[in-house]
Amino acid sequence: MRDTPKRSMTWWAVLLALPLFFGTAISQDDAAPATEAAVEAEAEEGPIDEYLELLEEYGAEYAPAFDFFATSMLWTVIAAAMVFIMHLGFATLEAGLTQSKNTVNILFKNVWIISIGLLTYAAMGFNTHYPGGHEDWNGWIKFGGPIGDLNGPDDDGVLGQSWGYAGLDLAMTGFGDFIFQAMFAATAATIVSGAVAERIKLTSFMVFSLILVAVGYTVAGSWHWGEGFLNRLSDGDLPFYDFAGSTVVHGFGGAAALACVIILGPRRGKYTKDGIKPIVGHSLPLAAIGVLLLWFGWFGFNGGSVLSADPGPLGLVFTTTALAAAAGAVASIAVSAILLKKPDLSMALNGILAGLVSITAGADAVGPWQAVLMGTVGGVIVVFAILFFDKIKIDDPVGAISVHGVCGIWGTLAVGLPFLNGGNEEISFVSQVIGVVAVYAFAFVFSFVLFYAIKLIMGVRVSEEEEHEGLDVAEHGAPAYHIV
Amino acid sequence: MRDTPKRSMTWWAVLLALPLFFGTAISQDDAAPATEAAVEAEAEEGPIDEYLELLEEYGAEYAPAFDFFATSMLWTVIAAAMVFIMHLGFATLEAGLTQSKNTVNILFKNVWIISIGLLTYAAMGFNTHYPGGHEDWNGWIKFGGPIGDLNGPDDDGVLGQSWGYAGLDLAMTGFGDFIFQAMFAATAATIVSGAVAERIKLTSFMVFSLILVAVGYTVAGSWHWGEGFLNRLSDGDLPFYDFAGSTVVHGFGGAAALACVIILGPRRGKYTKDGIKPIVGHSLPLAAIGVLLLWFGWFGFNGGSVLSADPGPLGLVFTTTALAAAAGAVASIAVSAILLKKPDLSMALNGILAGLVSITAGADAVGPWQAVLMGTVGGVIVVFAILFFDKIKIDDPVGAISVHGVCGIWGTLAVGLPFLNGGNEEISFVSQVIGVVAVYAFAFVFSFVLFYAIKLIMGVRVSEEEEHEGLDVAEHGAPAYHIV
Amino acid sequence: MRDTPKRSMTWWAVLLALPLFFGTAISQDDAAPATEAAVEAEAEEGPIDEYLELLEEYGAEYAPAFDFFATSMLWTVIAAAMVFIMHLGFATLEAGLTQSKNTVNILFKNVWIISIGLLTYAAMGFNTHYPGGHEDWNGWIKFGGPIGDLNGPDDDGVLGQSWGYAGLDLAMTGFGDFIFQAMFAATAATIVSGAVAERIKLTSFMVFSLILVAVGYTVAGSWHWGEGFLNRLSDGDLPFYDFAGSTVVHGFGGAAALACVIILGPRRGKYTKDGIKPIVGHSLPLAAIGVLLLWFGWFGFNGGSVLSADPGPLGLVFTTTALAAAAGAVASIAVSAILLKKPDLSMALNGILAGLVSITAGADAVGPWQAVLMGTVGGVIVVFAILFFDKIKIDDPVGAISVHGVCGIWGTLAVGLPFLNGGNEEISFVSQVIGVVAVYAFAFVFSFVLFYAIKLIMGVRVSEEEEHEGLDVAEHGAPAYHIV
Numbered sequence A, B, C: 001m002r003d004t005p006k007r008s009m010t011w012w013a014v015l016l017a018l019p020l021f022f023g024t025a026i027s028q029d030d031a032a033p034a035t036e037a038a039v040e041a042e043a044e045e046g047p048i049d050e051y052l053e054l055l056e057e058y059g060a061e062y063a064p065a066f067d068f069f070a071t072s073m074l075w076t077v078i079a080a081a082m083v084f085i086m087h088l089g090f091a092t093l094e095a096g097l098t099q100s101k102n103t104v105n106i107l108f109k110n111v112w113i114i115s116i117g118l119l120t121y122a123a124m125g126f127n128t129h130y131p132g133g134h135e136d137w138n139g140w141i142k143f144g145g146p147i148g149d150l151n152g153p154d155d156d157g158v159l160g161q162s163w164g165y166a167g168l169d170l171a172m173t174g175f176g177d178f179i180f181q182a183m184f185a186a187t188a189a190t191i192v193s194g195a196v197a198e199r200i201k202l203t204s205f206m207v208f209s210l211i212l213v214a215v216g217y218t219v220a221g222s223w224h225w226g227e228g229f230l231n232r233l234s235d236g237d238l239p240f241y242d243f244a245g246s247t248v249v250h251g252f253g254g255a256a257a258l259a260c261v262i263i264l265g266p267r268r269g270k271y272t273k274d275g276i277k278p279i280v281g282h283s284l285p286l287a288a289i290g291v292l293l294l295w296f297g298w299f300g301f302n303g304g305s306v307l308s309a310d311p312g313p314l315g316l317v318f319t320t321t322a323l324a325a326a327a328g329a330v331a332s333i334a335v336s337a338i339l340l341k342k343p344d345l346s347m348a349l350n351g352i353l354a355g356l357v358s359i360t361a362g363a364d365a366v367g368p369w370q371a372v373l374m375g376t377v378g379g380v381i382v383v384f385a386i387l388f389f390d391k392i393k394i395d396d397p398v399g400a401i402s403v404h405g406v407c408g409i410w411g412t413l414a415v416g417l418p419f420l421n422g423g424n425e426e427i428s429f430v431s432q433v434i435g436v437v438a439v440y441a442f443a444f445v446f447s448f449v450l451f452y453a454i455k456l457i458m459g460v461r462v463s464e465e466e467e468h469e470g471l472d473v474a475e476h477g478a479p480a481y482h483i484v
Helices: A006-028 A036-044 A046-060 A060-096 A100-129 A172-187 A186-196 A204-225 A245-264 A285-305 A311-340 A345-360 A368-391 A399-415 A430-457 A462-471 A471-476 B007-027 B036-044 B046-056 B059-096 B100-129 B174-185 B187-195 B204-225 B245-264 B286-306 B310-342 B343-358 B369-389 B400-414 B431-458 B464-469 B471-476 C006-028 C036-044 C046-057 C061-094 C100-129 C174-185 C185-195 C202-225 C246-264 C283-304 C313-341 C345-360 C366-393 C401-413 C427-457 C464-469 C473-477
Strands: none
Touching: A006 C100, A006 C313, A046 A285, A046 A399, A046 B187, A060 A100, A060 A172, A060 A186, A060 B059, A060 C006, A060 C061, A060 C283, A060 C313, A100 A172, A100 A186, A100 A204, A100 C283, A100 C313, A100 C345, A100 C366, A172 A186, A172 A204, A186 A204, A186 A245, A186 A471, A204 A245, A204 A430, A204 A471, A245 A345, A245 A399, A245 A430, A285 A311, A285 A345, A285 B100, A285 C401, A311 A345, A311 A368, A311 B100, A345 A368, A345 A399, A345 B100, A368 A399, A368 B100, A399 A430, A399 B245, A430 C313, A471 B286, A471 C366, B036 B400, B046 B174, B059 B100, B059 B174, B059 B187, B059 B286, B059 C061, B100 B174, B100 B187, B100 B204, B100 B471, B174 B187, B174 C036, B187 B204, B187 B245, B187 B400, B204 B245, B204 B431, B204 B471, B245 B343, B245 B400, B245 B431, B286 B310, B286 B343, B286 C061, B286 C100, B310 B343, B310 B369, B310 C006, B310 C061, B310 C100, B310 C174, B343 B369, B343 B400, B343 C100, B369 B400, B369 C100, B400 B431, B400 B464, B400 C036, B400 C061, B400 C464, B464 B471, C046 C283, C061 C100, C061 C174, C100 C174, C100 C202, C174 C185, C174 C202, C185 C202, C185 C246, C202 C427, C202 C473, C246 C401, C246 C427, C283 C313, C313 C345, C313 C366, C345 C366, C345 C401, C401 C427, C464 C473
């Protein structure tokens, strides 16, 4: 940031207050310090005593349930760590597919997104999605407060650290539930980050992404994960089916990205009267690292969404996830080789992601060959989608709208097709269409209005000189590389 | 690919059909959609009900077995994800140790390998290695069909998602078994990829690697893991001992690589009349990232090969794996410093891998000091092997033949030495020799014949101009880096 | 290494003997090969038999304890692998924040550190920290011998691979205990590595780091983890509280780094009469990869320190760890934007690490809002600390002293503050002060004396020409990059 007007300094000062604000907000829920009881209990008696107490309380025939619960909870936190590493994947993928003069900016945005995603989810997201506390929830919009001591007792005296929290169908503690879901929250903003890269103003993006994850994702997520209206379709008999978030996470991000790109416009020099001039990424190794880390993390994203360590679905979900990604890669390689007349690495990488997004809605509901088919179609679609958006001058440097937005639709609808879901009568194609339309429309409109307001208030695009010079030096005062 | 003759386009079109072919193949096994029953069961009753049913079925004294099974299965899928990330390790290691003009090509090959490895293992590998279905298995060669719904019941009505699938000695579901083993399948081809880098024709490599993993590895693996003849030595009393695949995975890949390099010849300009001219790698950070990711993933490769969460062997295997890698690094550092008169980073990195390959055959069968010794010897061997192959003009850009092929022999024979295996009478040095000879000979001959046939049919080497220009621009039309 | 005097070759030859020395040392403890019994037991009976034996031995009401133990042990080894990957994080962070001409040197040092850390911990560290064997332990200094077969029986006949090893409060086998703790051992030296980068002589660093981890960390760690005097404060009623090692690991490394930097002096050209001339890092993507991998690994570092899979503390620790890191990032972003007039990526990255170090001492003892507060303060402190050390001409290229040393003090003291620990009467602020003073003073003095002795004997700093040329070519004969 070359010139630093006073307004800007105030802005950063406000920012400093942010975590403290969330901290205070969180603390209101929780006058007594969070874990006193837990710490004391731990100090005096180890898990074996706790275990024996559970035995007494629940009766001997439920004894092994605690072990299953402990195993499931372990998987929950490991899966959370794997979803966390997806943010490194997104950061390196986005950096690799863009110019080296904007790399610092991209890394900075991604550090911001994961940090603010975790803090806002603690402050308001989690208790909106899991609305145990507010019974009068209308299914459309209502915000929950900050988390407190999720290990402690709820109103009925059930400890959040016991398997009483949610039984064995959701085999995790309150904090386990929180940390796994929190890692998802920032994903939507990450997807937008890629699409608006190389020309967006940093502070505008920071404000937009903060509100998108704190408010937008919180609302849309509650429709599906907060027992909202998408869960109540046909009186709850035919709820919207989106296993790990093809629509609620990826589609949401893709639709938001589209709205922003429309307002923001393409990078200068991309669409000229002489045609489309490709702006090549600066490091395909970084991009490849990103995609393979995303694939790795996706095992936690989909696998963790089993919500327990139930062996049957766990093995199935890992298998469908892997096969769909592999099929997506092969399909994209083939289609892009035919269309582009060369074996294109970035298309192969996008094919992997296309396969992964395509299986995310139904990873637990289809078999291996259906997964291969869904991934293959996703891998074909993504190539055409990328070429299509380029044709209509929607400039998306990393193909995020195509990968997450378009394949999110395919994956969500596909799991509603009887020949893919095995005629499962609990999944309705109509409900799938309703879910897609509702989430995509909301994400698009919310983002459009918000981003347009930001445009009016503080502007959304860097100056022509800054864009030409690159955001790293212009906004951050430092280049990403200095290799001599 | 500069010029795109019609033949080439046809080739890619055929490729597109590939995943669909596998998909269809898989589906033949499984007329009813894969998981209908499972999905319904899940929807109606959670794991607790399933658990209580198991109780009733097996009797109360077996109750906790389900929990141990669930824990073991969780480890299986996590280990699979860790082995998956080894493919990122291989990709970055190979890219880092070669020239920047071939980086896109290398990343592309590795994306191809992992994708096709998963698909072919689903289509034919898994059911060949685990031949429950074909009782008349002769122990030498016989192919199984594609996987179907591995969660469903087998011929005896035992559910693949229950611990009845293979008991507690192989504590995983059918899909867990599949996904863990599938991650191994592509490794052999990855090893070859490194050895033939920088001059192989892309489409030829794609065909070769596809057949190598689909047919070659499938057959060799079945000898050991499919209850084949290596498991039946001395009437099954003294089977070939190769815990996680020093020979069956790494040795197989190393021997295949040697055959290919002999046919392919060295990179131009490497061996001149003025002596050996080193072609230095373009990014040692990429190489270091690769090796440390491989070490990380190896904990899943060896640790997952315990095939359950049995605490005793699990801790031992992690310990021996870590100590062998550390010892290999220190040994390579010392030997290369003496021979090359400098502390060589790439030798240190190869020393880590040498230690890891050296312990892979016996990670569960030796103690900590034996692991240190085996890793140390591996670290010494690898330096001499790399220098030796360079001397006889076998041009292996990443040292794959030395690391995987030569240390694979050492590791496999070492576990047969009484002073290392503790006089374990169930491991026979003779069986170890038979296993090494059989697998290496098969891998070498299979690869030699196949690669020679490909040479005759479509050629295996890029033109002199393409090699000079680099495969990235020549084959893929895009450079890997564009840092300004 | 340009010239290779005979002395140097001898040095490397000695080095080669090192792993063999450790190997032999380890073996002395263990005349009979390590795992003979274990291997045979495994071969004859699977885990189910072992499980049924446990049932008989302990009585049916303890039956499920084995399952909880197995789950906990699984978490231990997975956490060990996650801590391992932190070494890749440290390596890439240090490389990214320094000049490209010293990258090979930095990667080499880090490969050395992790390798030697594992070997020395097996040779002497583990049995010093866990002093079951030497009853007359005075609490200050006493070295244990090398590890042997940790799966085997102890003097009382309890198998190290059973949960009898340490009950369910420390739910891991002997080898599990070893491998998890061993991964911590090298961390102290890694921290020093960053602070002394770009001008330290390689062989001097190798000797220093070897002795630091083998002796220094072994002693300091035993005070806290070996039931030493810090655990016995107030007759053991108010022991020093350092959950996962804010002081014992990070503070130790930071204080050691400070001592070395004082002796070593700043990089040439950093502090001139014209003021401080920043020496910019060569690759911020590498640095960002490093920090996000460190964050990922920290879930294993803190989460694994629960020492079991106890669901309550596990979820809490993941949550506090994540929130502190996020808060640290946001705070550093804000403070550095105000002070430096730009959104600084490297400060944001250091803010993440500051938050992580700040929560490490109390991750299990505070609630979510306290974690946010502790991370926020850490994120503020680190920016001022980095600027302060630069002002007093302590040249620390990566900010390691500020991140680990200064935030280590904050985090350790913070958990002793009643308004943060919830008035927990088992944590004493005075004990916290004693622990910090003792460990920091010891680390500083030990390192100062050792490093000064090395300076006198073999010198610690490269020549002016070597520093100017870069250590990669001067010491290793190879540049890190060769991108054309």
